[in-house]
Amino acid sequence: MLLARKGHKVLILDRNPFPSDRAASTHMVWHSGVEYLSRWGLLDRLEGTGCPPMRNFNLDLGELVLSGHAPPAGEITMAYAPRRLILDDLLLTAAREAGADVRTRCAVRDLIIEGDRVAGVRFADENRAMHEVRAPLTIGADGERSTVARLVGATSYDVQGRIGGTIWAYFADLAIDDMEFYARPGRMVYAWRTNDALTVAGICFPYRDFRDAVSDRGTTMPAEFDALAPGFGERVRGASRMSRWRTGCASSFCRTPVGRGWCLLGDAGLTMDPITAAGITNAFRDAALIAEAVHEGLEGDLDSALAGFEERRNAVSVPLYQFTSDMARLEPPTQEVIDLLVGLSQSQDDSDSYFGVFAQTVSVVEFFAPDNVQRISAAAARA
Incomplete structure (x- = not known):
């Protein structure tokens, strides 16, 4: 074009x-x-x-x-x-x-x-x-x-192979606030809105768990939603799934x-x-x-x-x-990561900048510069 x-x-x-x-x-x-x-x-x-x-x-x-x-x-x-x-x-x-x-x-x-x-x-x-x-x-x-x-x-x-995978589906009547994420060790739940009043809802897995989850996704996914984010899982159970469970995995x-x-x-x-x-x-x-x-x-x-x-x-x-x-890799957070996240919770501007990394409006290099991470993490000690 x-x-x-x-x-x-x-x-x-x-x-x-x-x-x-x-x-x-x-x-x-x-x-x-x-x-x-x-x-x-x-x-x-x-x-x-x-x-x-x-x-x-x-x-x-x-x-x-x-x-x-x-x-x-x-x-x-x-x-x-x-x-x-x-x-x-x-x-x-x-x-x-x-x-x-x-x-x-x-x-x-x-x-x-x-x-x-x-x-x-x-x-x-x-x-x-x-x-x-x-x-x-x-x-x-x-x-x-x-x-x-x-x-x-x-x-x-810099080949890293298959690190993770995701399983998701379209849902009708699943009320969410724009974009929702639930981060847990070994899992990331996500949901966002798309066309036709539908919501995309899914879970990211480490690759070793993704392979097992795919084989029985119809049973695995509802149980995972309930275990990881019970309130969200309840909303999913009250919604109507409008597609088969779909998968994504890339090397x-x-x-x-x-x-x-x-x-x-x-x-x-x-x-x-x-x-x-x-x-x-x-x-x-x-x-x-x-x-x-x-x-x-x-x-x-x-x-x-x-x-x-x-x-x-x-x-x-x-x-x-x-x-x-x-x-x-969805590994449990290190103490350094925990301090950073606690520090983010003390500053709306810093939280917004972190979201900007995903939105690609804040560079990864800029946000994770040692001085910036140290500044944000210092707030964790005062929390």
């Missing part, structure tokens, strides 16, 4: 039909991601789908409860969690309007290589007929199991995202555990960075323009990746 708007010829290939309801996505677009939608002129369209804005964070830690609002992203003070069939359709419609050629049910089978460069793709259409398209740049925005990454042999690094890794004639975007280049629900927001940021670099490069030196993308991506995404990986 962004490149087509800049006047470039764009072909989008996807093996799936659209719109589709992505079972692996819990839908969250944090404040930073919403700001991109606003910048691209798509926020009004999202609001027109009836997806409710969410501003209130509520984090129940057992003996402590933190509530507040993340600092804004520009003028954006809210998050949204649109169903993927709605968000994906909105984005593809905007891409078509910008002039992109969107073809679904088309699977990339191979890359065209000329010398040491990727020069296009060979793909099969829905009738299995093969086609060849040449292009100065092939962008893999094809997820954790990226075909483009595999075909170019993209190098993986955590970083990949080298650029090479000669190719680049990787979103989960194809860096996949993190779903516990921070960062995937869509990360993909929007990558798209903005890539579009800027490609537009510059297609009018000059493409390789040079893309060379800085990995560094710019990693400056934001790698600290968040490490934070997410640590959180996904």
